[in-house]
Each structure stands twice: as structure tokens, then as C-alpha cells.
Amino acid sequence: MTKKQEMTQKQTNKTLQNPILKWIDDRLPIIGLLQREYIDYPTPRNVNYFWSFGAIATIMLLVMIVTGLVLAMQYTAHVDLAFSSVQRIMRDVNYGWLLRTIHMNGASMFFLAVYIHLYRGMYYGSYKKPRELLWILGVVIFLLMMATAFTGYVLPWGQMSYWAATVITNLFSAIPIIGEQVVAFLWGGFSVDNPTLNRFFVLHFLLPFVILAVVFLHIAALHVTGSNNPDGIDVKSARDTLPFHPYITSKDSLAILVFAIGYAMVVFYAPNFLNHPDNAIPANPLSTPEHIVPEWYFLPFYAILRAIPNKLLGVLGLFGGVAILFFLPFLDRSKIRSCRYRPLYRWLLWLFVIDTMFLGWLGSKPAEEPYILWARLGTVYYFGFFLVLTPLISLIERPAKLPASISEPVLKTSDHPRDS
Amino acid sequence: MVEAKIGGIESENNQGKSGQGKSGQGKHDQGKAEEHQASERREFLGLLAGATGAVGAAAFSWPLIDSLNPAKDVLALASLEVNLESLEEGQSITVKWRGRPVFIRHRTQEETKQAEETDWKKLRDPQSDSQRVKNPQYIVVVGICTHLGCVPLGQKEVAQRGEYGGWFCPCHGSHYDESGRARKGPAPLNLAVPPYEFIKDATIRIG
Amino acid sequence: MKKNTRVIKNALIIASCIVLLLTILPIKSNAASETSPLEKQSWPFKGILGHFDKTSLRRGYEVYTQVCAACHGMRFLHYRDLRELGYSKAQVVALAALNEVEDGPNDEGEYYSRLALPSDIFISPFPNDAAARVANNNVLPPDLSLMVAEKAAQGGADFIYALMIGYKEAPEGSELKEGLYYNTAFKGQEIAMPPPLFEDIIDFSDGTEASIQQMGFDVAQFLAWAADPSLEQRKRIGLRVIIFLGIFLIIAIMYKRRVWTRAHS
Numbered sequence: 083m084t085k086k087q088e089m090t091q092k093q094t095n096k097t098l099q100n101p102i103l104k105w106i107d108d109r110l111p112i113i114g115l116l117q118r119e120y121i122d123y124p125t126p127r128n129v130n131y132f133w134s135f136g137a138i139a140t141i142m143l144l145v146m147i148v149t150g151l152v153l154a155m156q157y158t159a160h161v162d163l164a165f166s167s168v169q170r171i172m173r174d175v176n177y178g179w180l181l182r183t184i185h186m187n188g189a190s191m192f193f194l195a196v197y198i199h200l201y202r203g204m205y206y207g208s209y210k211k212p213r214e215l216l217w218i219l220g221v222v223i224f225l226l227m228m229a230t231a232f233t234g235y236v237l238p239w240g241q242m243s244y245w246a247a248t249v250i251t252n253l254f255s256a257i258p259i260i261g262e263q264v265v266a267f268l269w270g271g272f273s274v275d276n277p278t279l280n281r282f283f284v285l286h287f288l289l290p291f292v293i294l295a296v297v298f299l300h301i302a303a304l305h306v307t308g309s310n311n312p313d314g315i316d317v318k319s320a321r322d323t324l325p326f327h328p329y330i331t332s333k334d335s336l337a338i339l340v341f342a343i344g345y346a347m348v349v350f351y352a353p354n355f356l357n358h359p360d361n362a363i364p365a366n367p368l369s370t371p372e373h374i375v376p377e378w379y380f381l382p383f384y385a386i387l388r389a390i391p392n393k394l395l396g397v398l399g400l401f402g403g404v405a406i407l408f409f410l411p412f413l414d415r416s417k418i419r420s421c422r423y424r425p426l427y428r429w430l431l432w433l434f435v436i437d438t439m440f441l442g443w444l445g446s447k448p449a450e451e452p453y454i455l456w457a458r459l460g461t462v463y464y465f466g467f468f469l470v471l472t473p474l475i476s477l478i479e480r481p482a483k484l485p486a487s488i489s490e491p492v493l494k495t496s497d498h499p500r501d502s
Numbered sequence: 503m504v505e506a507k508i509g510g511i512e513s514e515n516n517q518g519k520s521g522q523g524k525s526g527q528g529k530h531d532q533g534k535a536e537e538h539q540a541s542e543r544r545e546f547l548g549l550l551a552g553a554t555g556a557v558g559a560a561a562f563s564w565p566l567i568d569s570l571n572p573a574k575d576v577l578a579l580a581s582l583e584v585n586l587e588s589l590e591e592g593q594s595i596t597v598k599w600r601g602r603p604v605f606i607r608h609r610t611q612e613e614t615k616q617a618e619e620t621d622w623k624k625l626r627d628p629q630s631d632s633q634r635v636k637n638p639q640y641i642v643v644v645g646i647c648t649h650l651g652c653v654p655l656g657q658k659e660v661a662q663r664g665e666y667g668g669w670f671c672p673c674h675g676s677h678y679d680e681s682g683r684a685r686k687g688p689a690p691l692n693l694a695v696p697p698y699e700f701i702k703d704a705t706i707r708i709g
Numbered sequence: 710m711k712k713n714t715r716v717i718k719n720a721l722i723i724a725s726c727i728v729l730l731l732t733i734l735p736i737k738s739n740a741a742s743e744t745s746p747l748e749k750q751s752w753p754f755k756g757i758l759g760h761f762d763k764t765s766l767r768r769g770y771e772v773y774t775q776v777c778a779a780c781h782g783m784r785f786l787h788y789r790d791l792r793e794l795g796y797s798k799a800q801v802v803a804l805a806a807l808n809e810v811e812d813g814p815n816d817e818g819e820y821y822s823r824l825a826l827p828s829d830i831f832i833s834p835f836p837n838d839a840a841a842r843v844a845n846n847n848v849l850p851p852d853l854s855l856m857v858a859e860k861a862a863q864g865g866a867d868f869i870y871a872l873m874i875g876y877k878e879a880p881e882g883s884e885l886k887e888g889l890y891y892n893t894a895f896k897g898q899e900i901a902m903p904p905p906l907f908e909d910i911i912d913f914s915d916g917t918e919a920s921i922q923q924m925g926f927d928v929a930q931f932l933a934w935a936a937d938p939s940l941e942q943r944k945r946i947g948l949r950v951i952i953f954l955g956i957f958l959i960i961a962i963m964y965k966r967r968v969w970t971r972a973h974s
Contacts, residue, residue: 127972148566149566152566152569152570155569155570156569156573166784166785169785169854169855170573170575172939173574173785173790173938173939174573174574174575174576175569175573175574176565176568176569176571176573176574177564177565177566177568177569178569178573179939179942179943180565180939180943180946181565181566181569183943324972328544328548328964328968329968329969329972332548332551332961332964332965332968332969333965333969335551335555335961335964335965336958336961336962336965339954339957339958339961340958342954343951343954343955343958346947346950346951346954347947347951349947350943350944350946350947350948350950350951351757351944351947353943354858354861359858359859359860359861359862360859362855362858362859362861362936363855363859540967540970540971543967544964544967544968544971547960547963547964547967548964548968550960550964551957551960551961551964554956554957554960555957558953558954558957561953574789575787575828578787578789578827578828579828581826
């Protein structure tokens with residue numbers, strides 16, 4: 083701890099009015115920590131609403147954990163009882179239908195928030211020095227979320243649950259030589275069955291708490307470097323920042339509420355919109371549904387899998403599509419963070435956003451022409467963007483002039499610089 | 503280096519915060535009153551927003567809590583029919599109703615007489631025998647000690663029936679009489695009588 | 710004023726992002742069905758304040774017990790659930806008691822049959838799936854509890870109704886396989902279920918004329934209720950939640966603007 087920090091801590095401590103809080107803080111400086119990190123935390127004054135998606139994602143994680151906890155108290159992880167225990171939740175448990183629809187659609191809303199959060203990080207260069215580790219922790223959260231969502235999707239034990247479990251676990255059979263053994267290990271048997279369901283339930287219960295822990299690290303790392311901002315330039319003076327409370331808290335609350343209204347509309351008026359109807363049929367290991375599709379948030383990666391005709395390469399493509407995000411901070415050589423000042427890269431990034439959505443759409447289509455060809459083109463751009471365009475673009479791109487400071491354009495004209 | 507930088511900003515920022523009112527004053531001479539009014543309104547709106555949030559959080563917590571209350575299927579658990587024809591005088595049976603033991607005893611005439619003649623007004627939970635039975639031959643009670651929920655003895659062996667010839671709870675030594683009334687020990691109340699009715703001469707439906 | 714427009718602009722950006730993602734991403738893989746587009750019925754349970762028509766539900770239950778239940782079970786429904794159709798407690802007991810269920814073992818260790826109670830699930834027409842197949846030309850009549858949810862992609866209740874009224878004479882020249890029936894609503898126009906409804910096949914207890922359309926409409930609504938019994942409660946609570954969030958949002962907008970005026974000065 084530097085001397086300066088020590089001083090700030092003492093200062094905060096002194097300002098504590100409430101004697102009980104002061105008493106606690108003298109012994110465990112947690113109140114001062116909260117005060118520093120969530121009230122005084124200096125945030126760039128030009129952050130826009132895309133910065134609220136971190137807060138939204140945090141809220142979603144908490145909503146998922148509390149609803150998941152009470153649902154777990156009613157759920158039975160057994161192949162003979164899982165489906166009917168979910169029906170019991172929907173029909174007999176007080177407000178069970180509400181908690182389950184919140185939880186089930188919450189997964190989609192959580193991914194929606196995280197995807198926007200992720201695109202925001204890419205657009206404004208939030209992964210660049212000194213925030214590389216912050217970004218990597220974020221990708222770890224993303225991976226854990228995928229594992230959690232997948233194991234959770236299996237629990238209702240409908241047809242889509244069962245076949246999702248079968249197909250996804252079979253991805254590991256692509257591993258040379260030991261693939262079959264690995265899959266049998268994952269299943270705990272010769273097919274997806276009771277041992278599989280049981281362990282998936284345990285993992286689905288455990289992983290959210292792991293996510294919570296990594297979220298803490300993610301936030302801790304954020305508070306070391308401070309938040310990035312739409313201009314992507316460093317904070318230079320106190321004029322560039324505003325205290326977290328009440329400025330960012332009021333802004334985030336507003337964004338959270340807008341998001342919550344959208345969420346409520348889905349939960350109450352279209353609860354099955356994102357749900358596959360085949361999951362209303364109990365799991366049947368003897369017949370696969372005609373069209374099996376993963377949940378929308380896996381579709382881009384699913385499209386990559388199907389675009390590659392070789393089994394092993396397809397699986398590597400699927401995992402590589404996620405894993406490549408880890409390397410983004412080291413692939414991008416440009417010193418300029420924000421795409422606002424990167425006239426060329428900005429368009430390539432927008433094309434990338436459209437490409438992932440396009441791949442997502444293709445993932446929901448049957449595996450036939452012309453979708454396979456399109457998926458191949460989409461996959462080429464996906465990896466080309468990361469491996470070729472991102473490293474090379476900085477060689478030819480002439481960045482626009484950066485503002486002298488964050489506060490300069492804000493305070494001078496009180497108008498936002500245009501984003502596009 | 504970064505850390506030191508942030509630390510610097512933070513302390514500057516704190517100063518900035520306290521100095522903000524001053525700079526506002528500097529800009530507008532008559533600004534002080536306005537600023538005061540504005541800050542009052544801001545605080546009111548902050549409180550209002552916080553209170554609304556608290557109401558919302560409380561409303562959201564209700565479904566979470568209520569989901570742990572007994573569900574519809576639990577509440578609707580079947581009522582139970584018991585045929586007592588084969589239950590001879592002096593014998594007891596235990597049946598399970600809503601997951602709890604229900605004691606049914608076919609009392610001997612002597613036991614019935616004793617239960618009826620007890621001076622019930624002086625008991626800790628005063629109830630006459632006739633208030634507790636539908637047919638004086640049969641006593642039907644929930645077999646859960648009113649002290650802390652153990653299952654009393656006395657269904658199988660007469661020797662375990664305690665000092666008052668009814669039931670005896672071994673956990674903390676509560677004694678019940680032939681009518682299931684608490685007579686000795688820590689139990690504050692008589693054994694509960696479940697809702698039941700005789701649908702035939704010797705058949706009851708509990709629940 | 711500039712701040713005003715910025716708030717609106719930012720809100721619009723967020724709103725359009727959500728709308729965009731919600732419309733682009735969850736594209737349903739609707740299997741291109743060769744069936745003619747369904748006639749949409751005006752179901753009372755559609756819309757923001759949708760609710761079930763209880764008289765229709767009760768008629769639908771009559772159709773189910775007197776016709777469908779000969780082959781199809783509904784294993785996620787209990788007789789007690791019929792209270793939601795507007796039957797009294799005593800009526801539910803009586804309706805349940807029209808059926809016999811297996812129970813046991815009793816004190817003698819034997820299984821016995823007794824009258825069904827409100828707490829029992831709807832009786833199943835067959836003791837198990839294998840028996841159901843044997844009795845039905847080797848085709849399993851599916852459970853109907855969640856049929857409307859299963860058929861959501863084909864139109865849900867509209868599909869059930871279309872199926873009920875969709876039995877027609879096979880057009881000239883087309884050959885039906887043994888044991889299949891021509892139905893305009895079903896995929897491939899061939900269905901293993903024989904036509905279940907005929908004019909006046911049942912007598913509705915409320916005296917409504919039992920036309921095929923009427924029975925089809927009522928049973929489709931009954932199955933919609935069975936698949937989603939919390940619909941009315943959900944929509945009612947949903948409206949309140951959204952109104953509450955809307956008011957909260959207005960407060961939050963006022964607070965945020967009030968706070969940020971200081972940042973811009």
C-alpha cells in the first residue's frame with residue numbers, strides 16, 4: 083500500500099459519521115472500501131449508456147442466483163422425476179411459474195447484457211493496456227456462463243435438454259484417441275443418463291458462485307486501472323471524472339430499469355418466446371427431434387461448428403471462436419483504444435458485429451445449402467477479423483485526432499462528440 | 503505508477519467535490535439560493551428513487567419467500583380413510599397422515615370411564631374428554647408431543663404409557679392420559695386432535 | 710434542452726439495441742410446413758389482459774373426458790386443478806369420483822381400486838406406454854398436458870382447433886397409408902388419430918349445441934389452459950410490474966437529470 087493510499091483510507095475513515103460504521107471500519111476497513119469503490123470511485127465523466135451493461139449484467143447474475151436458489155429447493159435431479167418436478171414448479175409451487183420464467187428467460191437476458199458489454203469493450207478498446215487482465219477475466223466469466231447455461235438447460239429434461247446434452251458432450255469425442263473415454267467420463271455411463279443429470283445439476287449450482295468470485299476479481303481489476311471511456315484516452319485530471327455516486331449510480335439505475343422493463347415484457351407476455359417447443363416433450367433417448375438448435379446465445383459458435391466439414395476441426399473452431407477472445411489484447415497492435423478515432427477499424431468491427439449476428443441466424447437454420455456456404459464465409463470473416471485484420475489494420479490506419487482530455491469536449495460545448 | 507496516479511486523482515477529486523459549491527457561487531452571484539433549492543430537490547428525488555427501489559425489491563422478494571411455503575400439491579394431500587373393524591379393544595394403531603403419525607386407540611371401557619371422569623377443569627390445557635372424541639370408544643390424536651415434536655411411546659406396549667395410562671414422551675418426559683391430555687412434564691398442550699369424521703360405524707376419514 | 714435530447718438519444722440507442730437483438734437473434738427454425746396457413750381464432754386468452762373463458766373451459770373438459778380421454782392421458786393435471794375452471798369444491802369431488810384409480814398396497818399388502826380424489830392426477834387410459842401402443846395400431850397417443858406448448862411453433866391452440874376441424878375426405882388420386890386419416894392441418898396431411906369429433910357426439914351440460922367447431926374450439930381452449938394454467942395470473946401481475954417499473958423509470962430519469970445538471974455546469 084502506498085503512502086498516498088493509506089492517507090486516503092484514513093481520510094475516508096475520518097469522514098464516517100455513523101459511530102457504528104466507524105467502529106466496524108476501524109477493525110475491518112470494509113466500509114471505507116465500499117465508500118472508495120462505490121461512492122467516490124472516480125469515473126470518466128463521458129461514459130455513455132453502454133457502460134451500464136456491466137451493472138446490468140451484475141444485477142442479472144444476482145437475479146439468477148436468488149431465483150435459482152429457491153428453484154433448486156423444488157427441483158429433483160433424477161431422470162424419472164426431473165420433468166415432472168419442473169411441472170410441479172410451474173403448476174403447484176407458489177409463484178413457481180414466475181420464478182422459473184424469470185430464471186429461464188434470465189439466462190437469455192444475462193447473455194444479451196454480456197454480449198452488449200463485450201461488443202462495447204471491443205468498440206472502445208477496453209481490452210487494451212493496461213486493462214488486458216480485466217478483459218481476460220471477462221472472457222473467463224463468459225466461458226463460465228456458457229457452461230452454466232448449458233448445464234442449466236439440461237435440467238428440465240425435455241427433448242431439447244436431452245439432445246443438447248448429448249450433442250454438446252459428444253463434441254469431446256472429437257479428441258483424438260481418448261475421445262470416447264472422455265465422453266464416457268463426462269456422462270458417467272454409456273449415454274446421457276441419470277449420473278449425467280445429477281452431476282450437471284451440481285455443476286449448475288456451483289458454477290454461478292464461481293462466476294460471482296470471478297466477477298469480484300473483474301471489478302477489483304477494473305478499480306485498479308479505472309474505467310475506460312468512449313474517447314479511450316486516459317484520465318488526466320479530476321475534471322475528467324465524476325464520483326461514482328450519485329452520477330453513475332443514477333445513470334445505471336435508469337439503464338437497469340429500461341432493461342428490466344424489456345425483461346418483464348418477455349417474462350410476463352412472451353415467456354416461451356425464446357424457448358424451444360420440443361422441450362415441452364419429456365426426454366426420449368430413442369428419438370431425436372427433427373430440428374435441434376441450441377439456445378440463441380450459442381448459435382454463432384454452433385454455426386462455426388457446422389461450417390467446418392471435419393469433426394475435429396469443427397470442434398476446435400467452436401471452442402476457438404470463444405478462446406480467441408483471450409488473445410484479442412495481444413492481437414490488436416493499435417495504440418488508439420476507441421473506435422471513434424479509428425476510421426477504418428470501426429467499420430471492420432461493425433462488420434464483425436453483423437457477422438456474429440449473421441452466424442447466429444445461420445446457426446438456427448438447417449444444415450443445408452446455401453446456409454453451409456454462407457456459414458463458411460461468416461466463419462472466415464470471424465477468424466480473419468481476429469487473426470488478420472486486427473493485427474494488420476494498425477499498419478495502414480491513420481487515426482483521427484484525439485481530444486486533449488476527456489473533459490475538454492464535454493465542458494466546452496456540452497455536446498457529445500458524434501459516435502459515427 | 504498507475505496506482506499513485508489514481509490515488510492522486512482521487513484526493514484531487516475529493517477536493518473538487520467539496521469545492522464544487524464554491525465554484526458555482528463564483529459563476530452566479532445569485533446562484534446560492536438556486537443551488538440550495540436544486541440540491542434539496544435532488545436529495546428528495548434520490549430518496550424517492552431509493553424508496554421506490556426498496557418497494558420493488560420487497561415486492562420481488564415475496565415470490566421468493568412464498569415459494570417455500572407449502573405448495574398446492576402438499577396442501578391437497580389426500581384425506582385418509584382408516585378401517586377400525588379389526589382394531590380390538592385396548593389396541594392401538596398408528597397411521598401416517600400428511601407425513602405425521604396419527605394415533606388411534608380403541609379404548610377399553612375402563613380407560614374411557616377414567617378419561618371421562620378426570621377433573622379436567624384443573625388441567626393445564628383444560629378440555630373434557632367429550633370435546634376430544636367423536637365416538638368415546640376411539641381416541642384419535644396427532645402423535646406429536648406438544649413440547650418439541652417427538653413421537654410419544656405407548657402405542658405398542660402398555661408398559662410405556664406413562665403415569666396416566668395414555669402416552670409417554672421419552673424425549674423430555676411428558677405424560678399424557680387416556681384422552682391424550684398433557685398431565686405431567688414440559689408439554690404445554692394436549693395432543694392435537696386432527697380433523698376427522700366417522701363415515702361408517704368403524705371407518706374414519708382423517709383430513 | 711441539449712441534455713434533454715441526449716437523454717432521449719441514449720435511451721433510444723439502448724432501446725433499439727434491445728429490440729434489434731431480440732428480433733434478430735431468436736429466429737425460430739420453423740420447419741417449413743406444407744400445410745395451409747392456420748385460421749386464427751379470436752381466443753379470449755390472447756392479449757395483455759387475456760383470460761380464459763371458463764364456460765368454454767368446462768365444455769372443453771367435457772369434450773376431453775368424454776372423447777379424448779379414451780386414448781390420451783393428462784398426467785400433469787390433478788382433479789383439484791378443475792377448481793380453476795369455476796367448479797365448486799363439491800363439484801370437483803364429484804367429478805373426480807367418476808373415475809377409479811389403483812391404489813395400494815393396503816394393510817393386507819394388496820393393491821385395490823378406489824374412487825379418485827381431487828388430489829389424484831387425471832386417470833390414464835392405459836396402464837403404460839406399451840399397452841397404449843398395442844391398443845392403438847402401434848402409435849402412442851401423446852399426453853395432452855402440454856400439447857399446446859409442444860405445438861407452439863405450429864400455432865398452439867389454433868393448431869389444435871384446425872386439427873379438430875381438419876378431417877376431410879382424401880382428395881382424388883391421393884393414397885392414404887393403412888390406418889392413417891386425411892387431415893388438412895397435420896403435417897403431410899396424414900394422421901394416425903381417427904376423427905374424434907362428430908356432430909352431437911356429446912351432450913354439453915350447459916345445453917350448448919355440440920357442433921364440431923364448438924367442441925374443437927372448447928377443447929383447444931381447455932388444452933391451452935392445461936398447458937399454461939398460470940396465464941391469467943401472469944398477465945395480471947405482469948401489467949402491474951410493468952406499470953410499477955414505468956413509474957420507477959420516470960423517477961429515475963428525473964433523478965438522473967437532476968444529478969447530472971451539476972456535472973454539466
